[in-house]
Amino acid sequence: MLNGKHIVLGITGGIAAFKSCEIVRELKKAGARVTAIMTKNACQFITPLTLQTLTGNRVITDMFATPSEFDVYHITLSKEADLLLVAPATANIIAKFANGIADDFLSTFYLAYKGKIFIAPAMNTNMYLHPANKINMEKLSSLGVNFIEPATGELACGDEGVGKLAEVSLIIEKVKKILLQKLDLKGEKILITAGGTQEAIDPVRYITNRSSGKMGYALAKVALARGADVTLVSAPTSLPFPPGAKMINVQSASQMREEVLENLPESTIIIKAAAVSDFKLKKESYAKIKKDEKESVTLELEKTPDILLEAGKKKGNRLLVGFAAETGNLVKNAQKKLKEKNCDLIVANDVTQLGAGFVSDTNIVTLIDRKGKVEELPKLTKEEVAEKIFDKILKLKKSDS
């Protein structure tokens, strides 16, 4: 399954270092070649000889102990490897990676390596939840590093909480998934909108909606992983930018319209996952509306531009996907929207359902395509929903050709 894949396994100085043996065994069983890099402190917990025997390869423990047959090994190895997996990862190595410190082989290798990276942290709960560690992990996530979240349970130190190395089976599953990722969206230029637009009332207030942007960002992440070029037109969210996407930040529906129409011609697929305000103020106040003696204020609203409708008119043979957030009559309303907006696919969800809609990490959607096919999906994570949407898009594209 992983035949021909070369995995560099970083092992650091935590009590879970012994679990690296099982990780190596499982990776080897799957056919991968494994090279272990151990930090000096990891060698306090497990011997290089054990890792050498299990990997069948020389174990790297020292930056300067490179035998003469090797050139600058952290560079050559970084060009060869298909994946860097650090398991277990200490708080210390996470901090070094996040700050570009290169004072041993593993941290130097991290800086030289341009491929896919997985980090499986393992540490005491207080260490894991410490703001410094959180900031370091967030920084690495924003740089494109993938984390395999630790489990919750009894820790080696006797404490109970989050920080246990994730199950080895889960680590192996993630490694297989990333290494066997299909690049079936290569060549596609995908324009995605995300987030809830903001319509100004005055310089300090605005009207918006409950959209978190999670669905649109999940679509961007999955599309990038499957090889697409992604342009993400995003209304304000608190999410980290998906590394590799061309980001265009907007606030209002009008700004989003402008960017969508500007980027539409060079796109092959357009996915409108943003929750665009239907109304904006007829006349925005350029000074802060004062409370003074007022008992009430009336805001007069007018319709915003219908971006999906315009995109539908201009789409040509591009594939257009719309989202419909409904609170009833899901399929009927979505079918109407599909026709009216000239979409190829509508992703409909009933936002009143538990586990569906805006802020949730999961979604329950129904896919309705232009051929009238209705496919109800179970509750899935937003990334799983994104995978299903792209599978469907590819099916529709195939049936066109």
Ligand SMILES: Cc1cc2nc3c(=O)[nH]c(=O)nc-3n(C[C@H](O)[C@H](O)[C@H](O)COP(=O)(O)O)c2cc1C
């Ligand atoms: C018995 C023992 C267990 C430890 N377990 C962990 C751990 O699970 N996670 C962690 O981040 N640090 C742990 N530490 C602290 C690290 O070993 C220490 O921060 C060290 O500097 C890490 O070095 P490295 O990242 O270069 O391997 C442990 C220390 C000791 C003495």
